[in-house]
Amino acid sequence: MARIRFEGVGKRYPNGFVALEGLDLDIRDREFLVLLGPSGCGKSTTLNMIAGLEEVSEGSLFFDDALMNPVPPHRRDVAMVFQSYALYPHKSVYENIAFGLRMRNHPASEIDRRVRDAARKLEIEPLLERRPNQLSGGQRQRVALGRAMVRQPAVFLMDEPLSNLDAALRISMRAEIKQLHHTMATTFVYVTHDQAEALTLADRIVVMKDGVVQQTGTPDEIYEQPRNTFVASFLGNPPINYLDGTLEVEGREVSFRRGGLRLALPPHVAQRVASQSGRAVTLGLRAEDVDEHGTPRVDETVHGRVTSVLPVGSDQFLGVEVEGRPQFFRVGKEMRHREGDNVALVVNVNRLHLFDRESGRSLVW
Amino acid sequence: MTPRGARIGRSLLLLAASLLFLGYVLAPVAWLVSSSFQSESEITSKPPHWIPHQPTLKNFEAIFGAGERDVTYETRRKADPSSGGFIPSTAKNLLPSMWNSFIVAISVVVLNLLVSVPAAYAMAKIRFIGRQTSIYAMLVTRVIPDIALVVPFFLFIRKLGLLDHVGSLIVTYLAITVPFSVFILVSYFESLPDELDKAARVDGCSRLQALLRVFLPLALPSLVAMILFAFLTSWNEFLLALMFTQTPASQTMPIVVASFTSDFTISFSFINAAGVLAVVPPVILAIVFERYIVSGLTAGAVKG
Amino acid sequence: MGGAWRQHVSDYDQKSAMLFLAPMLAVLSVVAVFPVVYSFWISLFDLRLTRPRSVPFVWFDNYAHVFADPLFWTSVARTATFTVMAVSAIMVIATLMALLLNEEFRGRRILSAVLLVPWAIPYVADGLMWKWIYDSGYGALNGLLYQLDFIDKYMVWLGDTRKTLPLIANAFVWKEVPLATILLLVTMKSIPADLYGAAKVDGANVWQRFLHVTLPALRPGFMLVMIYETMMAIRHFDLFFILTEGGPANASHVLAWDVYVETFRKLSFGTGAALAYLIALITFLLAFSIIRTMGKKL
Numbered sequence: 001m002a003r004i005r006f007e008g009v010g011k012r013y014p015n016g017f018v019a020l021e022g023l024d025l026d027i028r029d030r031e032f033l034v035l036l037g038p039s040g041c042g043k044s045t046t047l048n049m050i051a052g053l054e055e056v057s058e059g060s061l062f063f064d065d066a067l068m069n070p071v072p073p074h075r076r077d078v079a080m081v082f083q084s085y086a087l088y089p090h091k092s093v094y095e096n097i098a099f100g101l102r103m104r105n106h107p108a109s110e111i112d113r114r115v116r117d118a119a120r121k122l123e124i125e126p127l128l129e130r131r132p133n134q135l136s137g138g139q140r141q142r143v144a145l146g147r148a149m150v151r152q153p154a155v156f157l158m159d160e161p162l163s164n165l166d167a168a169l170r171i172s173m174r175a176e177i178k179q180l181h182h183t184m185a186t187t188f189v190y191v192t193h194d195q196a197e198a199l200t201l202a203d204r205i206v207v208m209k210d211g212v213v214q215q216t217g218t219p220d221e222i223y224e225q226p227r228n229t230f231v232a233s234f235l236g237n238p239p240i241n242y243l244d245g246t247l248e249v250e251g252r253e254v255s256f257r258r259g260g261l262r263l264a265l266p267p268h269v270a271q272r273v274a275s276q277s278g279r280a281v282t283l284g285l286r287a288e289d290v291d292e293h294g295t296p297r298v299d300e301t302v303h304g305r306v307t308s309v310l311p312v313g314s315d316q317f318l319g320v321e322v323e324g325r326p327q328f329f330r331v332g333k334e335m336r337h338r339e340g341d342n343v344a345l346v347v348n349v350n351r352l353h354l355f356d357r358e359s360g361r362s363l364v365w
Numbered sequence: 366m367t368p369r370g371a372r373i374g375r376s377l378l379l380l381a382a383s384l385l386f387l388g389y390v391l392a393p394v395a396w397l398v399s400s401s402f403q404s405e406s407e408i409t410s411k412p413p414h415w416i417p418h419q420p421t422l423k424n425f426e427a428i429f430g431a432g433e434r435d436v437t438y439e440t441r442r443k444a445d446p447s448s449g450g451f452i453p454s455t456a457k458n459l460l461p462s463m464w465n466s467f468i469v470a471i472s473v474v475v476l477n478l479l480v481s482v483p484a485a486y487a488m489a490k491i492r493f494i495g496r497q498t499s500i501y502a503m504l505v506t507r508v509i510p511d512i513a514l515v516v517p518f519f520l521f522i523r524k525l526g527l528l529d530h531v532g533s534l535i536v537t538y539l540a541i542t543v544p545f546s547v548f549i550l551v552s553y554f555e556s557l558p559d560e561l562d563k564a565a566r567v568d569g570c571s572r573l574q575a576l577l578r579v580f581l582p583l584a585l586p587s588l589v590a591m592i593l594f595a596f597l598t599s600w601n602e603f604l605l606a607l608m609f610t611q612t613p614a615s616q617t618m619p620i621v622v623a624s625f626t627s628d629f630t631i632s633f634s635f636i637n638a639a640g641v642l643a644v645v646p647p648v649i650l651a652i653v654f655e656r657y658i659v660s661g662l663t664a665g666a667v668k669g
Numbered sequence: 670m671g672g673a674w675r676q677h678v679s680d681y682d683q684k685s686a687m688l689f690l691a692p693m694l695a696v697l698s699v700v701a702v703f704p705v706v707y708s709f710w711i712s713l714f715d716l717r718l719t720r721p722r723s724v725p726f727v728w729f730d731n732y733a734h735v736f737a738d739p740l741f742w743t744s745v746a747r748t749a750t751f752t753v754m755a756v757s758a759i760m761v762i763a764t765l766m767a768l769l770l771n772e773e774f775r776g777r778r779i780l781s782a783v784l785l786v787p788w789a790i791p792y793v794a795d796g797l798m799w800k801w802i803y804d805s806g807y808g809a810l811n812g813l814l815y816q817l818d819f820i821d822k823y824m825v826w827l828g829d830t831r832k833t834l835p836l837i838a839n840a841f842v843w844k845e846v847p848l849a850t851i852l853l854l855v856t857m858k859s860i861p862a863d864l865y866g867a868a869k870v871d872g873a874n875v876w877q878r879f880l881h882v883t884l885p886a887l888r889p890g891f892m893l894v895m896i897y898e899t900m901m902a903i904r905h906f907d908l909f910f911i912l913t914e915g916g917p918a919n920a921s922h923v924l925a926w927d928v929y930v931e932t933f934r935k936l937s938f939g940t941g942a943a944l945a946y947l948i949a950l951i952t953f954l955l956a957f958s959i960i961r962t963m964g965k966k967l
Contacts, residue, residue: 103569
């Protein structure tokens with residue numbers, strides 16, 4: 001029920017620190033938007049601005065064409081789940097969940113119905129009379145979700161809600177949150193630094209760094225078509241491998257060269273950089289885009305010396321030194337490797353990424 | 366030394382230290398209480414009777430009954446042989462003065478709550494312009510000694526004609542208790558998680574509602590500590606009360622008790638009884654709320 | 670970036686904060702601005718309530734008068750002596766008590782409850798109580814020493830000018846120790862247990878742990894308490910009124926008493942104000958150092 005629009009929004013503190021700059025973002029109604037980035041990138045600031053907890057220093061924030069800048073948080077139709085849950089310690093679970101409704105003067109019967117409904121959906125009904133300090137982390141998290149759910153708000157905000165949970169719980173909660181988004185059919189804005197979480201949950205991701213948006217797009221777009229080295233390296237586990245080198249143009253063939261390594265670039269890349277022989281570039285190669293099988297063509301293979309072997313259940317990670325740089329690749333378990341072995345890996349050249357060496361900007365997307 | 370020997374040694378050391386502690390703290394008070402139950406003749410024995418051989422309630426009767434008797438020089442001598450007859454004419458003022466002290470203390474506490482609580486919340490949780498200055502201002506005013514208030518307040522109150530009025534004490538005490546009250550509360554509020562405040566506001570609380578419905582219940586220990594400090598300061602304060610009160614209409618308890626001590630003809634047992642009465646209310650309060658004093662002064666960790 | 674940036678706090682928050690702060694600011698201006706300004710103003714006049722109609726403006730004559738008065742300087746000396754005696758005793762006793770209360774043992778709760786008794790009682794009662802104990806005719810001090818055969822006849826205590834200040838200091842210390850103990854105890858309790866664990870593993874015994882873990886960690890709290898008690902001692906009045914009224918022969922005539930005498934006995938408000946202002950100035954300068962440290966912590 002809400003479309004959120006940032007127009008030229010920025011946030012600056014009296015000591016000169018700029019937390020956010022030039023934010024233009026159009027969040028569609030009912031979309032699940034994830035703000036992704038390292039700590040200090042401005043994602044929480046952006047979220048807090050939607051809630052009204054942080055003042056907009058510059059620019060305008062709109063909910064459905066209504067200017068929200070001067071509106072304090074208690075007059076916005078927004079619900080929020082905090083990283084530390086922020087449950088009211090002196091109230092019971094029931095009262096915690098009911099609080100927002102009470103503050104907005106809903107009738108008591110209505111409150112009771114909604115609270116019990118939410119408690120049932122979250123499977124916390126037996127906990128309603130307990131205090132937060134009697135609950136486990138996972139239970140507290142559900143109460144926090146319940147508190148936000150019952151409000152049936154126009155916008156549902158979540159600030160790293162899963163980061164305090166253990167790994168197994170985190171995965172199952174992701175699914176629940178996704179499910180919640182479907183049932184509630186409302187706009188979700190979610191902040192995280194965990195790229196796997198972003199890729200799982202988001203309809204669209206906004207990648208941020210140092211207060212500036214790096215790229216906005218669907219998970220697929222962000223992953224497959226990163227606009228700069230930061231975005232490319234932030235998504236993907238293990239992180240993308242980089243090799244610095246130069247472009248070599250021979251007629252209509254363009255290749256990447258570093259020392260003894262030469263990789264032929266596919267046509268859709270070649271046509272963009274056709275006339276730039278000698279240009280300094282950075283090659284991006286994802287860990288999973290190599291293979292140990294397939295017909296090795298000389299200009300589609302990387303050679304290197306194995307420096308480490310890490311089995312990870314279904315595959316193995318190989319640490320390989322290629323032309324003097326350490327790289328990490330993910331290969332199948334069939335072949336056994338030892339440190340010091342020489343290995344040749346076939347590269348899927350259609351999935352190569354190419355960036356300008358200095359600016360880190362993608363030369364392809 | 367064997368482990369068991371070390372443990373016994375430690376226990377003995379602690380016991381000895383505890384006894385010394387208790388002795389230092391309680392012995393003078395115990396003697397005060399004991400003296401108050403002794404008659405004049407007994408109290409003047411050499412060496413003193415540490416425990417009264419013939420305990421008597423006559424001293425307390427003299428205080429509580431003082432209003433009914435007409436005290437003149439003649440009646441004083443004749444009245445009560447066992448107490449030596451030296452009961453001051455001002456004795457009847459003691460109970461009314463305690464009532465004055467009580468009124469003043471309660472008013473100061475209530476006003477402190479009204480003034481200090483919102484200010485502390487704002488300074489702790491709202492990042493407003495001028496916040497740092499306010500904090501410095503609050504700290505600086507804690508430093509001003511009561512002596513500096515004497516002359517200006519006296520002249521001003523005199524000009525207003527409020528010199529013998531309980532109200533002037535209330536306002537003055539408010540001025541000297543607020544800085545410390547705010548300090549206690551701010552420290553404690555700051556220790557409460559910011560996210561609670563945010564959650565409350567997103568849940569629909571205005572700033573005032575967030576303060577009343579979320580923060581106050583959680584800040585109870587510091588509130589109790591603050592109330593206790595404000596009450597005791599008002600109850601015990603002497604210098605300013607001395608300046609601003611002139612008749613029993615407004616005199617507080619410390620003034621009346623002090624007037625006894627400066628009269629050399631008064632019976633010792635009577636003074637001690639007055640002392641005990643003066644001591645009882647604050648001590649009861651302190652012991653009952655002892656738990657809150659320490660926890661209210663230290664920022665407690667509240668997990669939400 | 671030019672003036673396009675707004676303030677970083679919302680109007681709503683700023684207004685709320687100002688509203689919440691208003692009563693406190695009103696009170697603070699009464700306690701801080703008003704007395705400081707007004708008493709300085711008064712101190713520039715020769716105001717005596719004995720001749721209220723003639724109030725000549727005398728510039729800084731009152732101050733000169735104060736500085737020229739030998740009684741002022743002896744008062745300063747006596748106040749200093751009193752303060753040093755009292756604060757040293759307080760720090761030693763409070764540290765010992767805090768160490769005791771820091772240990773875990775049965776009955777500790779009783780001790781901490783009892784500890785508050787001296788703190789709770791008013792100074793008038795404290796004074797009255799000790800006056801009775803020090804009484805030269807029938808006092809407990811005389812009685813105790815006599816019973817234990819330390820003296821063979823009752824002595825004069827408060828009336829003996831050599832003993833006056835220490836005795837008053839004792840009454841003061843007795844009442845101030847509880848608060849000092851609690852403040853030190855709170856500091857002690859905030860020392861992480863891990864530090865002691867690490868020290869034990871390093872082979873430190875009880876004394877060494879005290880020396881190398883407790884004492885250094887205690888230092889800021891120690892400083893705070895010491896400065897606070899110093900301020901309290903310098904400006905203390907109540908006991909001097911109850912016990913000795915500045916006597917005998919000015920033996921306990923300290924600065925606070927001087928202000929009282931000047932203002933309410935001699936009724937010379939001009940000099941009284943000057944004196945009070947000087948004392949306030951001294952205390953303020955002394956305390957400015959804590960403000961710096963505490964202000965940073967907030």
